[in-house]
Amino acid sequence: xxxxxxxxxxxxxxxxxxxxxxxxxxxxxxxxxxxxxxxxxxxxxxxxxxxxxxxxxxxxxxxxxxxxxxxxxxxxxxxxxxxxxxxxxxxxxxxxxxxxxxxxxxxxxxxxxxxxxxxxxxxxxxxxxxxxxxxxxxxxxxxxxxxxxxxxxxxxxxxxxxxxxxxxxxxxxxxxxxxxxxxxxxxxxxxxxxxxxxxxxxxxxxxxxxxxxxxxxxxxxxxxxxxxxxxxxxxxxxxxxxxxx
Numbered sequence: 001x002x003x004x005x006x007x008x009x010x011x012x013x014x015x016x017x018x019x020x021x022x023x024x025x026x027x028x029x030x031x032x033x034x035x036x037x038x039x040x041x042x043x044x045x046x047x048x049x050x051x052x053x054x055x056x057x058x059x060x061x062x063x064x065x066x067x068x069x070x071x072x073x074x075x076x077x078x079x080x081x082x083x084x085x086x087x088x089x090x091x092x093x094x095x096x097x098x099x100x101x102x103x104x105x106x107x108x109x110x111x112x113x114x115x116x117x118x119x120x121x122x123x124x125x126x127x128x129x130x131x132x133x134x135x136x137x138x139x140x141x142x143x144x145x146x147x148x149x150x151x152x153x154x155x156x157x158x159x160x161x162x163x164x165x166x167x168x169x170x171x172x173x174x175x176x177x178x179x180x181x182x183x184x185x186x187x188x189x190x191x192x193x194x195x196x197x198x199x200x201x202x203x204x205x206x207x208x209x210x211x212x213x214x215x216x217x218x219x220x221x222x223x224x225x226x227x228x229x230x231x232x233x234x235x236x237x238x239x240x241x242x243x244x245x
Contacts, residue, residue, distance in 0.1 A: 005034065009163040009219050013111045014040070019080030022103065024069060024096075026051050028085040029059060031113075035083070036061050043079075045069060070095040077105040084112045094152060101154035104226040110155055111223040115165065118216040123206040127178075130198055135183035155224035163221065166214040171203045174213070 014021070014035060023032040023044040036042045042062045046052040052066035067073050082100050100110055119125060119139065131138035178184060178199050184192060207213045 004165060004167060005031070006163050006165055006219070009113070009161075009165075009221060010034070012161055012163075013113065013221055013223060014081060014083070015109075020078065022072075022074075022079045022082045022100075023062075024082060024084045024100075026055050028083055029055050029062075031083060031085045032062055033059050043074075045072065070099050072099055072103055074103045076102050077108075078103045080105055080108050082108070082110045084110070086114055097152035097154045101152075101226050101228065106226070106228060108226050109223050110226065111221070113219055113221045115217050115219045118164070118218045121216050123202065123213060124215070126202055127174075127199065130195065130202070131178065131181060131184070134187065134195070135181055138181060138183070154227055156227040158222065158224035160220070160222045163219040165217040165219055167217065168212040169215045170212040171200065171207070174203055175199060 018039045018041070020041045020043070021032075021035060023029070023035075023042055026044075026046045026048075029044060032042045032044050036059070044052075044055060044059070044062055044064045045067050046055055046064065047066065047068060049066040052064050056062075056064040065073065082104060097110075104110070117124070117139070119128060124139075128139040132140075175196055179192070179196060184195060187195065203213060
């Protein structure tokens, strides 16, 4: 989805000038690749060594390191920005925030974004209603993702902005995705065929042929400038455990 990420959102999130950016977590890899193509120098840190190795293969132009995010193997004030995509909830926030503040240079920013499906569009709500008759959990994941804002003493001047992303959804793809639902697969042939016919009818009633339906997503973006006031931590000379890939 990074290739279709709105240009306006990207311009809002990262500095115009080329800077050294720390991307945290493998979920940040798609955006890291895009930023690398724009000329930014990217270092990606992934705690899990096997996942880091896979990320390195997928991004030969990006330096990938396996390291603990609360003990990053970088000197203080190394990066102009830190990027976290779709993964804020995976980290122990305050210890990680303190470490990110350490490696950010003065006026550097932490940028966080989370992309979730926008279920407020009528045809999407109708589709959810059809699926939830057999799978009550279907199409509920978006509601589980709250704001990715970060509350930390190490970051100030926080600003937020939402962007909209529309992705084309043709009829065959929609039917394939519905049919792939585990609960739908468990239906007998007649019930499954009936549900897919209902989904097909929904598509036909909402799409304006030959144009596909557009599946909406909301990109919630948050960024804040590092606040080094009162930050007291001796600069480490040890590099800590790390694996460069």
